[in-house]
């Protein structure tokens with residue numbers, strides 16, 4: 162399940178054109194909404210691309226239809242982490258989130274994602 | 283008012299094929315409504331609107347001596363006129379017909395057959411209750427001013443004006459810029475035949491300007507619109523040109539002499555400059571300059587007057603002022619066209635950062651022999667012929683976040699045209715087009731696009747550009763090739779943006795003046811998307827060209843001629859039949875408070891000082907009913923929708939139906955006509 166408006170994607174490619182790391186992705190962002198729409202979210206979760214995503218939100222900013230591919234990557238990462246029995250998941254309280262609560266400052270998305278990637282490695 | 287006793291009503295329940303019958307038990311409706319004593323005949327039929335159906339109604343009127351008819355069928359917008367005509371043929375007053383809408387308001391929106399059947403019975407009862415209180419109404423007549431006003435002098439306005447003028451009617455053609463011609467005058471060649479735009483447009487411009495029935499007002503805008511179909515009165519502001527149209531010979535000495543020269547020329551999309559006194563382009567019609575007062579040194583500082591000094595016939599006139607004109611006309615054609623969406627919102631495409639990123643319209647000027655480079659395609663930055671030209675389609679179109687949600691319709695075709703034109707002129711150049719979809723429906727259109735690919739070797743890449751960076755004399759493009767499913771980084775010399783089309787500036791204000799609607803995107807709305815595509819919802823206002831939505835020239839011209847044909851259809855009428863369903867003031871009840879006067883959007887109401895009450899100008903009233911709702915003493919009634927009728931309908935719908943559901947409704951005091959029968 163996803164809150165991303167995947168049905169709005171018209172496969173224009175602007176997200177992949179904007180994405181700073183799409184060149185290194187096995188599955189660039191313009192495929193993401195389509196994959197999930199076709200019931201192949203699993204294959205997206207297995208793609209290396211979701212771990213290369215910087216969570217920079219370029220794709221979301223440029224998409225002419227208001228799709229937010231970045232959030233599909235986030236969700237796929239969090240599902241994968243949970244499956245791999247990591248106790249702290251993206252949705253749960255991570256160490257960073259605890260820090261954030263204590264310091265009263267929001268954590269930049271990129272930092273959270275970087276932490277996720279470290280955790281997985 | 284004649285007092286009519288309606289005692290014998292016929293009810294006709296239509297199946298509309300399966301449209302109604304599939305959801306409504308029509309036989310049960312026929313049964314149920316016969317409990318009303320006034321219903322002396324009820325019948326069902328597959329299509330009452332068909333010839334046979336109408337005839338069966340006429341026969342029933344005769345056979346059962348009916349004095350009113352209720353048709354339970356589709357929306358009155360669809361067939362009210364049909365059934366009123368049938369009633370007239372049967373010898374009834376056409377306003378003794380009521381429609382119960384059991385299709386749009388019932389069968390099409392419900393699934394439960396039992397409930398829908400019950401609702402159909404209720405709606406039928408309401409219509410029966412209403413028709414019982416009907417009074418005969420007789421349409422009036424109004425004169426038609428045999429003159430047309432066309433607003434906008436692009437190809438659409440020119441074509442409509444010529445067609446109406448050719449039919450023998452006077453036309454006033456209003457254009458707000460100094461010359462007619464519109465966007466087409468800016469184009470180089472036109473798809474799909476690649477004929478030169480000026481060659482086919484200029485003769486039409488001249489014909490419009492010299493036609494004996496056409497009066498041209500350029501540099502003129504509409505300020506106010508009053509009146510109604512057949513009798514509009516429009517106020518125009520003809521801006522001061524500061525050049526006498528009669529004396530000017532069009533020699534051009536003035537703009538050569540003008541010392542203020544560095545003003546971006548709007549017609550050339552700012553790619554070249556003009557003087558403060560100027561004609562927008564060489565073939566301008568009329569070929570009479572205007573002074574741009576904001577830039578003119580004389581108007582700014584009182585010093586200069588060079589143009590006046592060199593003008594041999596003494597045409598320059600610094601004291602000229604705006605003129606206000608009033609035009610009486612029978613119809614109005616709107617032909618205000620479009621403009622291009624500014625690429626401002628798309629910073630990643632570097633339109634403002636790089637001179638070598640241009641719009642498609644700017645490219646038209648570069649390719650045009652009369653343009654700033656004499657028809658040579660030279661990069662703005664270094665005036666070299668680009669070796670590679672890249673296009674990106676759908677900039678701001680089909681974009682619900684930063685642009686317009688619709689497809690601009692013409693850009694796929696003109697981009698293919700641009701690619702072919704560049705390949706024709708510079709066969710060694712490399713042309714690449716980024717697209718989302720290529721949309722080329724239209725006669726010979728797809729063939730044209732395929733020719734670009736197959737005969738000219740234009741490379742179409744399914745994908746978009748995410749970022750443009752300039753280094754040295756190259757534009758670096760970060761893009762994607764979606765069919766390959768990979769990033770495609772490349773360089774180019776010139777990048778052309780096919781930007782979206784939007785309504786012309788001021789379209790909304792004009793629509794408000796005309797009392798007509800625009801759609802969510804600001805384009806003028808047609809009265810019916812299929813059956814009345816060139817009429818606006820306001821009687822006597824017609825739509826021509828791209829003011830109604832993105833259109834190419836063939837479609838624009840077709841619509842322009844269609845609008846003209848519709849307009850002529852009004853202008854030829856000796857008299858117009860007026861709608862009798864207008865407001866009526868019960869003078870004994872009206873206390874002259876004038877609350878209704880303020881409500882009326884058509885200015886049809888005024889207070890008669892002597893009698894101390896409001897009176898209705900029957901010619902102006904459009905029967906909107908605002909006054910009837912506003913009047914605190916219930917003194918205003920809308921004929922055909924009287925308070926008595928509407929209350930009876932509401933009672934029929936809301937009070938528990940009994941055997942004689944509508945026999946004893948609540949008494950209402952404000953029954954203006956005394957036309958009721960059974961209460």
Ligand SMILES: Cc1cc2nc3c(=O)[nH]c(=O)nc-3n(C[C@H](O)[C@H](O)[C@H](O)COP(=O)(O)OP(=O)(O)OC[C@H]3O[C@@H](n4cnc5c(N)ncnc54)[C@H](O)[C@@H]3O)c2cc1C
Nearest residue numbers: 434436437438458464465472473618619620827828834835
């Ligand atoms: C880059 C480009 C290339 C194109 N190439 C082609 C092609 O090859 N073939 C083709 O078929 N089509 C082409 N088109 C489309 C073509 O330009 C339009 O179909 C055509 O111009 C529409 O004509 P119009 O008269 O409706 O609108 P316009 O040309 O926009 O004319 C409207 C006129 O009304 C005036 N106006 C606006 N508001 C007011 C007002 N309130 N009061 C008075 N006057 C007003 C304007 O000043 C203007 O003169 C192209 C378009 C673009 C952008």
Ligand code: SF4
Nearest residue numbers: 180214215217218220
């Ligand atoms: S958020 Fe991820 S997918 Fe989107 S542009 Fe940034 S790196 Fe690419």
Ligand code: SF4
Nearest residue numbers: 170171173174176224
């Ligand atoms: S930019 Fe948006 S619409 Fe275009 S492919 Fe990416 S997600 Fe789909």
Ligand code: SF4
Nearest residue numbers: 530531533534536593
């Ligand atoms: S205003 Fe005078 S100088 Fe200018 S074009 Fe007309 S006649 Fe010539």
Ligand code: SF4
Nearest residue numbers: 679689690691693694
């Ligand atoms: S006509 Fe083609 S380029 Fe223009 S908006 Fe539609 S799809 Fe895009």
